[in-house]
Amino acid sequence: MTRVYTTIEEAGAGLKRSVVTIGNFDGMHLGHQAIFAQVKAQAAVQGATSVAMTFDPHPVAFFRPEAAPAKLSVSPQRYALMGSYGVEAVVALRFDQALASMRPQAFIEEVLVEGLGAVEVVVGEDFRFGHRREGTTALLREQGERFGLKVVVPTLVKVDGEVVSSTRVRGCVVAGELEMARRLLGRPHRLMGEVVHGEARGRALGFPTANLAVAEGMALPPDGVYATRLAVGDAHGGWQAITNIGTRPTFGGGARTVETFVLEEGVGEELDLYGEDVSLSLYRHVRPEMRFESPAALVAQIQEDVAQVRAYFEEGRDA
Structure with a gap:
């Protein structure tokens, strides 16, 4: 069964060496599934635990509740699906002002390296993190070298020539295009x-x-x-x-x-x-x-x- 941690301290006590992916993972679509497969494979190579870090509430819901996107999945559902796709542990952090204010360098050192024992991170090319979304994949690569932290950017998954995304799935659902939504989700x-x-x-x-x-x-x-x-x-x-x-x-x-x-x-x-x-x-x-x-x-x-x-x-x- 997939372990679920709700604080960095709790995760740090249970995780010593990990391969981590970070995101909201709403919907758990084909793109997310490909990322989890890569995390699982790399964790096996590294002799590490496969980990997904996610946030609740969605950052947009925290900053602009009126603009929060409709949910494609609820938290327990997401965690169960993550486990079915090979994730051994979920770090589900509460998104609050303290987390939103954390500088990118502090997030890398205190959360990923010291907290989770990360040796590898799998994120998208457009990944943003830290205070005012100042952290980028390029910064993660640059800072990660100091800690022996490898950064992997997986290939985007496409269906009918378009990238699979939660936004695209959500658009299909609200338009009633359920058969296309099923193709994008794999279920x-x-x-x-x-x-x-x-x-x-x-x-x-x-x-x-x-x-x-x-x-x-x-x-x-x-x-x-x-x-x-x-x-x-x-x-x-x-x-x-x-x-x-x-x-x-x-x-x-x-x-x-x-x-x-x-x-x-x-x-x-x-x-x-x-x-x-x-x-x-x-x-x-x-x-x-x-x-x-x-x-x-x-x-x-x-x-x-x-x-x-x-x-x-x-x-x-x-x-």
């Missing part, structure tokens, strides 16, 4: 949250749903109907499901909700997940949310949607 975009009580309208219509209270600040696709999978915890796969994201305009609208009906026979009717933390994997947009003239008209459309989503899974298009 579906997943929402995390707790199943809460709703208004039980789905059950009255014959489609009992699990109502998901999505973790705050998560990136959501546009309102509409989606082919999804629902799993307890942060598990891969899960039950085939159909999900509506929106305000339920047929019933007068209201707060935005995420409601999921499990398609697998006998499961949806019997499933009791209240209070459970679940993950919802988003595969494909089916149709926009719309207002119907009557509940009966809505039920007829839901039946068509369900048939379409069942066909999607039967064709194996989620593979």
Whole structure:
């Protein structure tokens, strides 16, 4: 299991020699996965521990909360994914004024070298760190030579000729381009949250749903109907499901909700997940949310949607 440290002191007590990568790693996309693979490989060569250093909250959220990007993953989800991609230890530092004010040279010496016992650092060419983002990859290379700290810049990963980035993934999600987001992530975009009580309208219509209270600040696709999978915890796969994201305009609208009906026979009717933390994997947009003239008209459309989503899974298009 991946170890998670929340302070440099705690990490220093547990790490003696490490190969480190540094970043926010939101989404854990193909580019991040390539970095982790390189860190794992170099750690094996160096006889060191593979380490990912990350920050909470996102630095942009600290300096300009109103401009904070929507999240592609929540912290426990990120740490678990890091472990699955070969990271042995995560150093998850709280991003505060003290960290933001640290001079680049102090960060290299006190955090990387003395704190983590770093012998190698894997970062992007545009990596910035320290007070006012004064630290650069060039400075890291220059200062690292004093401590025998090797700096590696991996090749950028591209899909369809464009660099894979969290910004690009986020753009796909909010545009409803979930199949492209899945290509960039190497897996579906997943929402995390707790199943809460709703208004039980789905059950009255014959489609009992699990109502998901999505973790705050998560990136959501546009309102509409989606082919999804629902799993307890942060598990891969899960039950085939159909999900509506929106305000339920047929019933007068209201707060935005995420409601999921499990398609697998006998499961949806019997499933009791209240209070459970679940993950919802988003595969494909089916149709926009719309207002119907009557509940009966809505039920007829839901039946068509369900048939379409069942066909999607039967064709194996989620593979």
